[in-house]
Amino acid sequence: MEQTYQQPLVMVDTALFTILDERLCLLLARRREPPFEGVLALPGGFVHIEEDTDTTMAARRVIRGKLGIDAPYLEQLFTFSGPARDPRGWSISVAYYALIPAALLSQSQAAEAVPVEELPTLPFDHPQIVDKAIERLRGKATYSSLPAFLLPSEFTMNDLHRIYQQTIGTRLDQASFRHKILEQDIIEPMPNRFRGGAHRPAQLYRLTSRVLIPFERKI
Amino acid sequence: MEQTYQQPLVMVDTALFTILDERLCLLLARRREPPFEGVLALPGGFVHIEEDTDTTMAARRVIRGKLGIDAPYLEQLFTFSGPARDPRGWSISVAYYALIPAALLSQSQAAEAVPVEELPTLPFDHPQIVDKAIERLRGKATYSSLPAFLLPSEFTMNDLHRIYQQTIGTRLDQASFRHKILEQDIIEPMPNRFRGGAHRPAQLYRLTSRVLIPFERKI
DNA sequence: ATTGTTATTTGCAATAAACAAATAACAGGA
DNA sequence: TCCTGTTATTTGTTTATTGCAAATAACAAT
Numbered sequence: 001m002e003q004t005y006q007q008p009l010v011m012v013d014t015a016l017f018t019i020l021d022e023r024l025c026l027l028l029a030r031r032r033e034p035p036f037e038g039v040l041a042l043p044g045g046f047v048h049i050e051e052d053t054d055t056t057m058a059a060r061r062v063i064r065g066k067l068g069i070d071a072p073y074l075e076q077l078f079t080f081s082g083p084a085r086d087p088r089g090w091s092i093s094v095a096y097y098a099l100i101p102a103a104l105l106s107q108s109q110a111a112e113a114v115p116v117e118e119l120p121t122l123p124f125d126h127p128q129i130v131d132k133a134i135e136r137l138r139g140k141a142t143y144s145s146l147p148a149f150l151l152p153s154e155f156t157m158n159d160l161h162r163i164y165q166q167t168i169g170t171r172l173d174q175a176s177f178r179h180k181i182l183e184q185d186i187i188e189p190m191p192n193r194f195r196g197g198a199h200r201p202a203q204l205y206r207l208t209s210r211v212l213i214p215f216e217r218k219i
Numbered sequence: 220m221e222q223t224y225q226q227p228l229v230m231v232d233t234a235l236f237t238i239l240d241e242r243l244c245l246l247l248a249r250r251r252e253p254p255f256e257g258v259l260a261l262p263g264g265f266v267h268i269e270e271d272t273d274t275t276m277a278a279r280r281v282i283r284g285k286l287g288i289d290a291p292y293l294e295q296l297f298t299f300s301g302p303a304r305d306p307r308g309w310s311i312s313v314a315y316y317a318l319i320p321a322a323l324l325s326q327s328q329a330a331e332a333v334p335v336e337e338l339p340t341l342p343f344d345h346p347q348i349v350d351k352a353i354e355r356l357r358g359k360a361t362y363s364s365l366p367a368f369l370l371p372s373e374f375t376m377n378d379l380h381r382i383y384q385q386t387i388g389t390r391l392d393q394a395s396f397r398h399k400i401l402e403q404d405i406i407e408p409m410p411n412r413f414r415g416g417a418h419r420p421a422q423l424y425r426l427t428s429r430v431l432i433p434f435e436r437k438i
Numbered sequence: 439a440t441t442g443t444t445a446t447t448t449g450c451a452a453t454a455a456a457c458a459a460a461t462a463a464c465a466g467g468a
Numbered sequence: 469t470c471c472t473g474t475t476a477t478t479t480g481t482t483t484a485t486t487g488c489a490a491a492t493a494a495c496a497a498t
Contacts (some may be wrong), residue, residue: 010229010300010311033470045441047300048372049309054299054300054301055298055300055311076297076298078295078315079298080273080276080479081229081266081273081294081313082270082273083268090268092229092274092311092313094298094300094311139433142436142437142438143362143436143438156476157476157477158475158476164438168438172438173455173456173457174476175455175456175457175458175477175478175479176454176455176456176457176475177438178478179454179455180438180454180455189317196463196464197464197465197474197475198464198466198473198474198475199463199464199465199473199474199475199476199487200462200464200474200475200476200477201461201463201464201475201476202477203476203477204466212427217362217485218361219361219362219383219387219391219396219399231486321448334487375445376445376446377444377445392486392487392488393445393446394446394448394486394487394488394489395485395486395487395488397446397447398485398486399485399486415494415495415496416443416444416495416496417442417443417444417495417496418442418443418444418445418494418495418496419443419444419445419446419494419495420444420445420494420495421444421445421446422445422446437455
């Protein structure tokens with residue numbers, strides 16, 4: 001703390017996932033400065049020298065700047081570095097990924113979301129970051145409560161079923177999914193809270209914990 | 220590339236796992252310079268400005284410097300940063316973990332290994348790094364070929380069974396383990412290669428791939 | 439041939455998953 | 469009120485998978 005160093009090129013980049021229209025999407029930002037000014041890219045920024053705990057602070061600041069809210073789920077993903085990744089010189093970027101329920105987005109923010117299969121050409125090493133983020137998301141989705149963070153705080157079993165299918169990308173048997181999820185105690189029914197319609201009302205659930213819970217696994 | 224920056228405090232630290240005497244151990248190094256000169260710590264070092272692909276290069280250099288060999292498995296773990304983690308000022312450290320078969324260690328190197336339950340007090344944020352590394356190792360062990368990288372290139376099914384139990388820390392049924400592993404196609408028998416003794420000889424196997432293979436999972 | 443030892447396979451009960459279908463609960467209209 | 473359409477939830481039934489215990493295999497040494 002007693003010494004100060006010239007600000008190195010230390011930055012964060014964020015892959016912000018949401019599900020819109022049944023599809024996994026990323027929220028991109030148009031760059032306001034060179035390099036790649038005007039190009040769509042992952043939201044990011046420099047780590048401020050005064051950010052005093054960890055780069056997580058910088059990632060949260062970037063997400064607040066982009067969306068005005070905190071992400072319900074934010075996790076460090078991977079760190080990329082080298083002289084070639086940024087034309088300004090040797091740099092190091094700590095990448096994060098976050099899950100954002102669509103319900104938290106404004107209409108204009110939602111309009112900017114791009115399905116992961118239809119991403120434009122991204123600058124820097126952002127394509128690598130995206131690949132790693134999707135891989136991690138899919139991987140963890142199969143053995144944790146992760147996809148639930150793409151839902152609002154109250155949801156039905158079928159909401160959860162759909163969101164798991166959309167993040168993993170495969171069909172999951174309904175009855176087995178129900179059984180498995182309830183067995184893991186990651187959600188709990190909210191007493192006397194149902195969602196209606198012209199049909200049998202659906203029980204509303206909420207997460208038992210605000211943090212990620214891995215499922216029990218045996219080899 | 221056209222600009223150069225003052226060398227920032229960018230470093231790597233490595234958690235080097237091995238299994239000795241049926242126990243999961245870490246290889247530590249005594250620090251040769253301040254801060255914490257003379258103290259046992261995770262092997263680490265600064266990232267050189269000329270290291271031109273990624274911090275993985277620096278991690279490999281550190282491991283070569285410590286052990287004289289490359290680790291069969293090396294993976295980026297997590298990045299720690301902040302002004303408080305190093306008395307010299309704001310720093311960023313990319314942590315790695317690696318798996319080293321005990322057979323690759325010299326006698327003196329093996330003598331320096333410390334079981335993870337008996338670690339001394341480590342400097343900097345090395346205790347956090349160790350915690351995260353063990354967590355990741357245990358997590359991946361339950362659904363991938365990861366523990367096999369703690370074995371030499373030829374091993375028996377029972378070697379593999381033991382190493383999985385030691386990394387995960389629980390007992391695994393022998394028959395089920397065999398079945399499960401063979402089902403995953405991560406190893407293949409080496410034709411006509413057996414390990415003998417005063418008993419039925421054991422089939423020798425090798426990994427089908429030099430990279431980590433995750434098991435098939437269903438939710 | 440017998441014994442001791444570790445490797446590998448087998449059999450069976452207990453669990454869990456996949457699949458298909460039934461039942462439940464409601465709104466809205468006949 | 470009763471019937472219909474719709475989504476939610478539960479129930480079988482069949483089909484893998486796992487857990488556990490025991491049997492069998494293959495060798496060295498005696």
